[in-house]
Amino acid sequence: MSDLDAVLARVDADLDAAIDRLFATLRLKSISTDPAYAAETRACAEWHAADLASVGFDASVRDTAGHPMVVAHNRSVAGTSVLFYGHYDVQPVDPLELWEHDPFAPSVETRPDGSRMIVGRGAADDKGQLMTFVEACRAWKAVTGKLPIPVTVLLEGEEESGGVNLPPFLDANTDELRADLALICDTNMWDPQTPAITTSLRGLCGEEITIHAADRDLHSGFYGSAAANPNHVLARIIADLRDEEGHITIPGFYDGVPELPRALKESWAKLDFSTQAFLGEVGLSVPAGEKGRSALEMVWSRPTCEVNGMGGGYQGAGFKTVIPAQASAKISFRLVFDQDPHKVRAAFREFVKARVPADCRVEFMEHGSGTAAAFDTGAPAFQKTQGALTAEWGREAVFVGGGGSIPVTTLIKDKLGIDVVMVGFGLSDDRIHSPNEKYDLKSFHKGIRSWVRILAAL
Amino acid sequence: MSDLDAVLARVDADLDAAIDRLFATLRLKSISTDPAYAAETRACAEWHAADLASVGFDASVRDTAGHPMVVAHNRSVAGTSVLFYGHYDVQPVDPLELWEHDPFAPSVETRPDGSRMIVGRGAADDKGQLMTFVEACRAWKAVTGKLPIPVTVLLEGEEESGGVNLPPFLDANTDELRADLALICDTNMWDPQTPAITTSLRGLCGEEITIHAADRDLHSGFYGSAAANPNHVLARIIADLRDEEGHITIPGFYDGVPELPRALKESWAKLDFSTQAFLGEVGLSVPAGEKGRSALEMVWSRPTCEVNGMGGGYQGAGFKTVIPAQASAKISFRLVFDQDPHKVRAAFREFVKARVPADCRVEFMEHGSGTAAAFDTGAPAFQKTQGALTAEWGREAVFVGGGGSIPVTTLIKDKLGIDVVMVGFGLSDDRIHSPNEKYDLKSFHKGIRSWVRILAAL
Structure with a gap:
């Protein structure tokens, strides 16, 4: 032996x-x-x-x-x-x-x-x-x-x-x-x-943002409409991150992202990969990202932006008519090829700041960076x-x-x-x-x- | 005596x-x-x-x-x-x-x-x-x-x-x-x-929505872009609720909302009300609702829509690169004059359904109704x-x-x-x-x- x-x-x-x-x-x-x-x-x-x-x-x-x-x-x-x-x-x-x-x-x-x-x-x-x-x-x-x-x-x-x-x-x-x-x-x-x-x-750029509005939780009956609601501010920021084609809208985000080399694309095409099976395994069926790209291409070679967690206001049982003082989100960017996580972070922060009302403020917390x-x-x-x-x-x-x-x-x-x-x-x-x-x-x-x-x- | x-x-x-x-x-x-x-x-x-x-x-x-x-x-x-x-x-x-x-x-x-x-x-x-x-x-x-x-x-x-x-x-x-x-x-x-x-x-129509996507929490590295993220779906719905002028965009929402009678408007105008003082007391300064209306008019005579609570994914300390299986929001509408809370609820549900991807589903929970x-x-x-x-x-x-x-x-x-x-x-x-x-x-x-x-x- x-x-x-x-x-x-x-x-x-x-x-x-x-x-x-x-x-x-x-x-x-x-x-x-x-x-x-x-x-x-x-x-x-x-x-x-x-x-x-x-x-x-x-x-x-x-x-x-x-x-x-x-x-x-x-x-x-x-x-x-x-x-x-x-x-x-x-x-x-x-x-x-x-x-x-x-x-x-x-x-x-x-x-x-x-x-x-x-x-x-x-x-x-x-x-x-x-x-x-x-x-x-x-x-x-x-x-x-x-x-x-x-x-x-x-x-x-x-x-x-x-x-x-x-x-x-x-x-x-x-x-x-x-x-x-x-x-x-x-x-x-x-x-x-x-x-x-x-x-x-893929590389990673992790970022947490917290939107601060009023200095306390407010009653939505007394302040509704008149006072900034950080849940709305946050939702607007998150919604604005993608356009209708699924592209990420942060200026300069795609810098350093080339189209896939033909040889690699052909090699991947030979793999027995089914988008329907890939999504079906977790109970889904509609690819959610950039239109016109296969799920394999998106996951292996395209950058993305995902809100991994978000929260603001009352989330317990029942109902509470509050306008919260703050709301926050944890957001990760997966990066490919030559995308620079530090540039992505800086561009994201500018993108967020441009969407925060003048009487609110935003707090940023970094959660790691890595290139592809x-x-x-x-x-x-x-x-x-x-x-x-x-x-x-x-x-x-x-x-x-x-x-x-x-x-x-x-x-x-x-x-x-x-x-x-x-x-x-x-x-x-x-x-x-x-x-x-x-x-x-x-x-x-x-x-x-x-x-x-x-x-x-x- | x-x-x-x-x-x-x-x-x-x-x-x-x-x-x-x-x-x-x-x-x-x-x-x-x-x-x-x-x-x-x-x-x-x-x-x-x-x-x-x-x-x-x-x-x-x-x-x-x-x-x-x-x-x-x-x-x-x-x-x-x-x-x-x-x-x-x-x-x-x-x-x-x-x-x-x-x-x-x-x-x-x-x-x-x-x-x-x-x-x-x-x-x-x-x-x-x-x-x-x-x-x-x-x-x-x-x-x-x-x-x-x-x-x-x-x-x-x-x-x-x-x-x-x-x-x-x-x-x-x-x-x-x-x-x-x-x-x-x-x-x-x-x-x-x-x-x-x-x-x-004002009247009230309270509603809770939960967006369900994959049948489990997913790793955002493996599924990011490809799989629907309920945080994004929810943020899009919330962001779409208002246009840039602060109007609520749900079709038919303003049915039964007249302009304020002149007499009442004049009576309110006599009150010693300062929008700056009203907002300043809670640390704010920019009226957030419909443009061109005073804060008093908005709070007393205009309907509104506020997200009182929202949440999805990881909200604990640190970071977790997850795409959650679900995300939810508690939303209240304050109603005025002849707005019908049941019609508002029905119109809101249609508005939400139209924004839920085909492979996700939405669950609604009613939290009370009252007319003005x-x-x-x-x-x-x-x-x-x-x-x-x-x-x-x-x-x-x-x-x-x-x-x-x-x-x-x-x-x-x-x-x-x-x-x-x-x-x-x-x-x-x-x-x-x-x-x-x-x-x-x-x-x-x-x-x-x-x-x-x-x-x-x-």
Whole structure:
């Protein structure tokens, strides 16, 4: 039996224990965006450092101005060195009442078709995914006493909350983190049978605006019409963000957004993608964005603007005839190609200010910035990874775009000057960021096996 | 000493005890719109029935399909019979963090200028106001052993939550409640020195809409642009409700809204009203409604549409890149003259439906309807009441319009066929429906004395 086959067999034999280890981190409420969970977020970092140490890594928890990083090295062998990035923080869980089980009491559930899934907040994003890599290292270590190539692991605790402390951390630790290649496991398969390597991601510009009007809540009977209503001011701003064709109307927003290169467009056209199936899976049917573009093109290669949250006035049961003193919205822009998140933010702020009445004021709060990223799939690392994935899944791995934003990808590319290979085993129905998040047990199991093969191939 | 002087002296001597009685009802959390307070709302009704019984009324708590009514009779004398209406329910108290003290732990606070105010939820709206009438009856009873005219008291428990059970209750008890005249104490003074009789009120049509899009919350990176975002759909609907001139754009909305009669317009023009002062008091300066109309005209005689609450998606601390499954808004229309609330509601629903994408759906919830009301100030009861108020305050009482809605006014007018005299001692800075609601102790004290005089005059 070859080393590779022995390590794969070890993965199969150790699966139940791997699930138990994953459950241990899934139980930790590492909700980075909510200060109430700061202590538990740190506890999660410490758990991962201890777990990596148990695999033979030299692991440590590193303080930042926010939640800590975990850095772990195992570089006892020669070869192509890799920096693996994952994040141990998770999204908030509200609305809690829509969860079928406690989001932090993970379990394996069996579906009617016999397939099994790991259920809980973070199961897919990103604890389940990052543990596929850690478990692959554990199996190599257990069988051969070492890893096949030098590995450094970097786990972030603020990926879901802006990640403002990552750039200075990379700057301050460039030498320690330098490697030949970076690996990230925070993306999806193409479909449940087809593995994928994501070669482009959208950037992100997150912004919160609060419109302040009267200095107190007013009775709408006494002040209705006469007094500015911040709900109306906010609705007008949001409505004005798009025109009837679905274009975003902020001046200069599309600067740096070229039409898609023909080769990529043709490659994507070959993918078996159905807009109706994509939307139908979540109960929708009408593409909502720019008219005349496919949903795939919009999600992978076009910028967007989404109001992720908004609120103002009385939202409880019943009715209250109030004109609120303030209303606010959290808005994210997904960016592509050469869009500059700082320019987008500045243009958005001007756009908002122009729509705030003279007796109201607007308050802005920044929630993270990241540019888009794209890689050349012809590089050897991409070809080797594609081969390893194809061997594991019995179907050719495809190169895809990604609609989400993993700002670290651009940061690593820019600050360390290396390529980033994004491989992940999530599925589109994983409900990440939503109630009842899950990760298929098959994704977890074959994900570990995939990394075993990729580590060998590299 | 005349009976009247003796009763007024009794009011002065009994003021501290009257404040204690008011505090007893202010401590009861009769928030009618929130089902969590149903038991305490009933307890409040029972407190008022017992209190009225202590004044010699034949008082009872009457069940309805919602919160109960309190009905009390004291008709042992001959004369012009009156039906006094008040409401014992109160508005919700959120945002609780903006209250300086527990909203249900009332107190009397002294301002720097030496004036004193009663602070707590319901202090002005309407417990403090309704108790001015009850205390006036108590003083008459204590001094003369009887009331000067036959009195029936009707206290509602759902004025702040739609009042859907009042019309059937009036229908079922028309004979018992019939009187020559109705009195309501739920309105304001013109200014702190000038008493007012409100002779017109706006109607109300309350409606809640919920836009449902995908069958779950979505990740805005994966679905942004492609999937309908209910926050955007809702913002578009709200923004479309008004045009650039401030007109409401719902087809047929202004049916039944004439220009103001010249006589009334001239009478209002004589009032010492400053739009800048009116808005300046709450920190604003720019009239927000229809262009070319004064704030007074807008609030007293023009219909409006206000979003009292709206919300969708993540509103907690930090940021969450979600496209929510739903978003909702609570919207109230203030109606004037002959606007029909049912027609307005139907037209609004069509307006909304026309703006909901084909793959989304909208859910409507009704929150009460009431038409506008206006009375002829030449009728004897209005003249007598004006005289009594002028005598108490030493300044001629004025006839004013009102921007709020007291649907019971129209109901009593229509179902019992009698005039309604609206007298109240609230002030524009009472912060009703807002944190830190207060009622001036002077309003309470001289309000009681005013009713003592009005009961004598009628």
